[in-house]
Amino acid sequence: MSFPRGSQTRKIKHPIGTRKGPLEVPPPTEKDWPKDDEEDHVLVDPGEEVDSLPQPYRMINKLVNLLFDQSWEIIEERKALREAESSQIQPTIYPPLGEIQLNKMPNCMAVSQDYVFIGGAKGFSIYNLYSAKQIYAWEKLKVDVTSIWATDLGNEILIAPVDEMGIIRLFYFYKEGLYLVKAINEVDDTSKQTTCIKMEISQGGDFAAFLLQGAGDIWLDVYKLPKETWLKKVENPQLNSNPKKKVRQPQLNTLGPISADPLEMDANVCFKGDIKLSLPLYIMKIKPPKPVTGTTFKSPLEVFAKIKDCYGLGSGQNHFIKDSQWEQQAEIFNASYKKYLDGELGEEPLSMATFYFLLPSCLFAMPTEVKCPSGMACVLGIHWTRSHNFFLYSLNRTLKDKADPEGVWPCAAPIAVSQLSCSSSYLVLACEDGVLTLWDLAKGFPLGVAALPQGCFCQSIHFLKYFLVHKGQNMYPEGPVKSQMKCVVLCTDASLHLVEASGTQGPTISVLVERPVKHLDKTICAVAPVPALPGMVLIFSKNGSVCLMDVAKREIICAFACPGAFPLEVPWKPVFAVFPDHPCFLLRGDYSHETESPDDAGIQYSVFYFNFEACPLLENISKNCTIPQRDLDNMAFPQALPLEKRCERFLWKSYQKLEKNPEKEQEHWARLQRYSLSLQRENFKK
Numbered sequence: 001m002s003f004p005r006g007s008q009t010r011k012i013k014h015p016i017g018t019r020k021g022p023l024e025v026p027p028p029t030e031k032d033w034p035k036d037d038e039e040d041h042v043l044v045d046p047g048e049e050v051d052s053l054p055q056p057y058r059m060i061n062k063l064v065n066l067l068f069d070q071s072w073e074i075i076e077e078r079k080a081l082r083e084a085e086s087s088q089i090q091p092t093i094y095p096p097l098g099e100i101q102l103n104k105m106p107n108c109m110a111v112s113q114d115y116v117f118i119g120g121a122k123g124f125s126i127y128n129l130y131s132a133k134q135i136y137a138w139e140k141l142k143v144d145v146t147s148i149w150a151t152d153l154g155n156e157i158l159i160a161p162v163d164e165m166g167i168i169r170l171f172y173f174y175k176e177g178l179y180l181v182k183a184i185n186e187v188d189d190t191s192k193q194t195t196c197i198k199m200e201i202s203q204g205g206d207f208a209a210f211l212l213q214g215a216g217d218i219w220l221d222v223y224k225l226p227k228e229t230w231l232k233k234v235e236n237p238q239l240n241s242n243p244k245k246k247v248r249q250p251q252l253n254t255l256g257p258i259s260a261d262p263l264e265m266d267a268n269v270c271f272k273g274d275i276k277l278s279l280p281l282y283i284m285k286i287k288p289p290k291p292v293t294g295t296t297f298k299s300p301l302e303v304f305a306k307i308k309d310c311y312g313l314g315s316g317q318n319h320f321i322k323d324s325q326w327e328q329q330a331e332i333f334n335a336s337y338k339k340y341l342d343g344e345l346g347e348e349p350l351s352m353a354t355f356y357f358l359l360p361s362c363l364f365a366m367p368t369e370v371k372c373p374s375g376m377a378c379v380l381g382i383h384w385t386r387s388h389n390f391f392l393y394s395l396n397r398t399l400k401d402k403a404d405p406e407g408v409w410p411c412a413a414p415i416a417v418s419q420l421s422c423s424s425s426y427l428v429l430a431c432e433d434g435v436l437t438l439w440d441l442a443k444g445f446p447l448g449v450a451a452l453p454q455g456c457f458c459q460s461i462h463f464l465k466y467f468l469v470h471k472g473q474n475m476y477p478e479g480p481v482k483s484q485m486k487c488v489v490l491c492t493d494a495s496l497h498l499v500e501a502s503g504t505q506g507p508t509i510s511v512l513v514e515r516p517v518k519h520l521d522k523t524i525c526a527v528a529p530v531p532a533l534p535g536m537v538l539i540f541s542k543n544g545s546v547c548l549m550d551v552a553k554r555e556i557i558c559a560f561a562c563p564g565a566f567p568l569e570v571p572w573k574p575v576f577a578v579f580p581d582h583p584c585f586l587l588r589g590d591y592s593h594e595t596e597s598p599d600d601a602g603i604q605y606s607v608f609y610f611n612f613e614a615c616p617l618l619e620n621i622s623k624n625c626t627i628p629q630r631d632l633d634n635m636a637f638p639q640a641l642p643l644e645k646r647c648e649r650f651l652w653k654s655y656q657k658l659e660k661n662p663e664k665e666q667e668h669w670a671r672l673q674r675y676s677l678s679l680q681r682e683n684f685k686k
Helices: 057-087 227-235 300-306 323-336 616-623 629-636 643-660 663-685
Strands: 092-094 098-102 108-112 115-120 123-128 134-138 145-152 156-163 169-174 177-183 195-201 207-214 217-224 281-286 353-358 379-384 389-394 407-410 415-420 426-431 435-440 445-451 458-464 468-470 473-477 484-491 496-502 505-513 524-529 536-541 546-550 555-560 576-578 584-588 605-611
Touching: 098 115, 108 145, 108 576, 108 584, 115 145, 115 156, 123 145, 123 156, 145 195, 156 195, 156 227, 169 227, 177 227, 195 353, 207 353, 217 353, 300 663, 353 415, 379 415, 389 415, 415 458, 426 458, 426 484, 435 484, 435 496, 445 496, 445 505, 458 524, 473 616, 484 524, 524 576, 536 576, 555 616
Parallel strands: 092 555
Antiparallel strands: 098 605, 108 115, 115 123, 123 134, 145 156, 156 169, 169 177, 195 207, 207 217, 217 281, 353 379, 379 389, 389 407, 415 426, 426 435, 435 445, 458 484, 468 473, 484 496, 496 505, 524 536, 536 546, 546 555, 576 584, 584 605
């Protein structure tokens, strides 16, 4: 029996069934009730015992109970997590196969062919991949190297280190010779010094672009590289060069061999500063697009009559909007959002650029007289932050030509992230609203548009070499693959997604890793595809773990760990390099700088070498990674072709016919101009 809390009736003499003696009717007032013994006192509400405490003890008691309940929930959650982890099969952890020991902290790494380039204090070093031995060290700077790029040009390698001052230098590495080509942005007056933020070299090494910043401005410098002249120069050096200047550098650090191949020999590299190579040819300078302003055209007919070509029309670059309309829209916007705009606005950051060198395609409207060799870049694609447009600039120009875009691809929202595949066949544009546009540059049409889940926004895009699942195993097709692409997308909420597109079928998005909610230490901080293993990607987490995931099965195959337990910096920023042609990757051994002290002058830094072929779980994958063309034909091309395949072939034939008649496009545009001029003359007569 219970009573509502706060009622006047506080107690009953005896509970029903235990009362002693005859039933008595209580007096009408509480003060006339007989006083019972404590043993017969029964509380109606158990919470009254707490409420009876005076303040502040009542509040303290509630806080203690709340803290106890929350602690108990955390204890139960951790216990459940330990039980779940113990019940799960933990991935096998493999140690590194080799180690490169350094006396100074390596800041960056790059790989190309069989060499490793490590940037650090006052320069960079070159190491042999198989023996882990240093074959040369170029240390002629007063500051450290913060980033380094290495591009394979066939028999040569182009190296581009950037120091702390933002100066970028081009080095030409051929056989046993290292040549300094040029310091791109080095000046005598330090007050006019510019900083290199980003660089890109075209496939084949014909062009190079450098994003520079200085004096409150930012721009892109594009060069043409005379690589044929360089090759002739190094193969036939001048006879009057002084051989005494070719000093053979000693090996600073040598370790045990990484590879057990006894035939591998290490040849030291010579820096040949007496041989001067031809300088890159400066062809154009590109600045961020100016804000859209009102047009000076008075009628639409005048627009068509004065615009020389159709490139950029309808993209926001050539428009028919007057100044009065812009002012009216600005007034409406300021009036609507006045309360948000009253605060002081900070200085707007400089617009950054992302750019790529693109191969010839029917998507790019190039002049008919321009003949671009096969495999040579012909267009520079670029987009700026907070811009809706992807601009296309022809590389067939000189410095005297005006750097205007030949083509513009507009997007519905500002482009946030983009990525070009290694083969330059596919391009992905990710907008700020989470929408991805997939382009097939080789065939010349979009593969489709896909939207990330709500709340997910693209952080980085990583292309995978297209693979198929054959007999339960990931394999690469033996022959060429067209209009089929796969990539993984890392979102800002640390979730990982797989995007697939094939021919005329729409793209699909599937979740590989969910967004971490409670265990933030497992947040993904970097992703790297492994070209030597079909469908495999390396996942780096903030807690220092490195795992190998099979994206087809959505499961972790194994993990990799450096020897020793070091307290990592939080959040962890891994420094690594994955070889495109070898089944291995390099990882810097990181630890917290709090463990260092000024007296730790003799501390050793390490770069660890991991080989996938040395892992028993990956041995079969690395050896049997190619599916025969016969099996591929049976899988992809049955006797009756599906409707999507027939439509795809029909579209491809139509594009081929369009490529053969580029004069028709110019003819239609000239006819439209003549028609607009005639209409304009008739209006003047009226």
